[in-house]
Amino acid sequence: MNCDQAREMIPLYAARALPEEDGAALIEHVVGCGVCQGELVETMRLTHELRKAFAQFPGPPKGAWLSVAARTLGAPLLRVGVGSEIAGLTLDVGATKTGVPIMGTLSILGREVPVLRI
Amino acid sequence: MDDAKLVTKVAQGDGGAFRELYERFADRVYRYAFTLLRDRHLAEDVMQETMISVWKGAGMFEGRSQVSTWLFGIARYQAYHARRSEAKGERLPAERVEEPDPSGPMEREVRVQRAVASLPPEQREVVFLAFYEGLPYEEIARVQGVPEGTVKSRMFHAKRRLAEELRP
Numbered sequence: 001m002n003c004d005q006a007r008e009m010i011p012l013y014a015a016r017a018l019p020e021e022d023g024a025a026l027i028e029h030v031v032g033c034g035v036c037q038g039e040l041v042e043t044m045r046l047t048h049e050l051r052k053a054f055a056q057f058p059g060p061p062k063g064a065w066l067s068v069a070a071r072t073l074g075a076p077l078l079r080v081g082v083g084s085e086i087a088g089l090t091l092d093v094g095a096t097k098t099g100v101p102i103m104g105t106l107s108i109l110g111r112e113v114p115v116l117r118i
Numbered sequence: 119m120d121d122a123k124l125v126t127k128v129a130q131g132d133g134g135a136f137r138e139l140y141e142r143f144a145d146r147v148y149r150y151a152f153t154l155l156r157d158r159h160l161a162e163d164v165m166q167e168t169m170i171s172v173w174k175g176a177g178m179f180e181g182r183s184q185v186s187t188w189l190f191g192i193a194r195y196q197a198y199h200a201r202r203s204e205a206k207g208e209r210l211p212a213e214r215v216e217e218p219d220p221s222g223p224m225e226r227e228v229r230v231q232r233a234v235a236s237l238p239p240e241q242r243e244v245v246f247l248a249f250y251e252g253l254p255y256e257e258i259a260r261v262q263g264v265p266e267g268t269v270k271s272r273m274f275h276a277k278r279r280l281a282e283e284l285r286p
């Protein structure tokens with residue numbers, strides 16, 4: 001391996017994206033080459049700092065899954081239950097691309113009967 | 119279960135598998151979109167549209183690349199559209215990322231973030247995919263739709279620029 005090849009591999013090695021045998025070959029070169037050694041140390045340091053920088057931004061908002069689910073699985077955004085276990089009414093408020101459908105189910109003694117669809 | 123298997127289940131309409139795929143990738147896709155667009159609202163839109171495309175098109179995944187590469191490819195396409203719709207004024211201008219105050223004490227972390235933000239978009243993308251995601255050049259080239267040599271050159275320039283900006 002020459003220095004140019006080593007330079008190409010160093011960022012990947014630092015990012016742990018280099019296949020093991022290439023990594024071994026790289027280290028073999030680096031051990032005997034002061035210039036690439038410096039480059040490797042510098043890149044490892046940079047990698048650590050960059051990972052931290054990218055990780056620092058806040059991730060997606062918690063509620064994002066609900067919108068995705070509503071537009072894919074059709075899962076309800078909101079479930080409202082009224083009544084008791086013996087007899088009650090459940091309203092599922094969903095969301096699709098075309099609107100906000102509401103479905104109502106009346107349950108009597110565990111049996112569910114759809115009563116409403118808007 | 120590995121990622122590719124999960125995608126197969128999603129293709130069969132398995133909602134639980136889709137939820138799991140979302141848990142594994144939503145955050146990563148969001149951060150990638152944010153790296154491209156530097157706008158939180160657009161990044162969220164792109165993430166959501168990407169996941170919805172995955173639900174609809176999971177059957178199109180051929181397993182020739184990593185699942186993450188496939189997802190980033192879709193997100194990249196969505197980001198391109200988001201940027202275009204915004205340019206055409208189809209959505210309200212969103213809040214921009216606050217630039218750190220350069221007159222304040224320059225913490226090292228702030229300097230790193232600023233240096234990343236100042237890179238040209240394609241270089242910033244390579245830096246994210248390589249250093250944060252650990253994707254090999256070959257996979258980055260697939261995401262960006264360019265030859266591997268172009269990715270290497272972008273990496274070279276990005277590293278040189280970062281090193282200059284971050285010199286103590």
Ligand SMILES: [Zn+2]
Nearest residue numbers: 003006033036
């Ligand atoms: Zn060398």
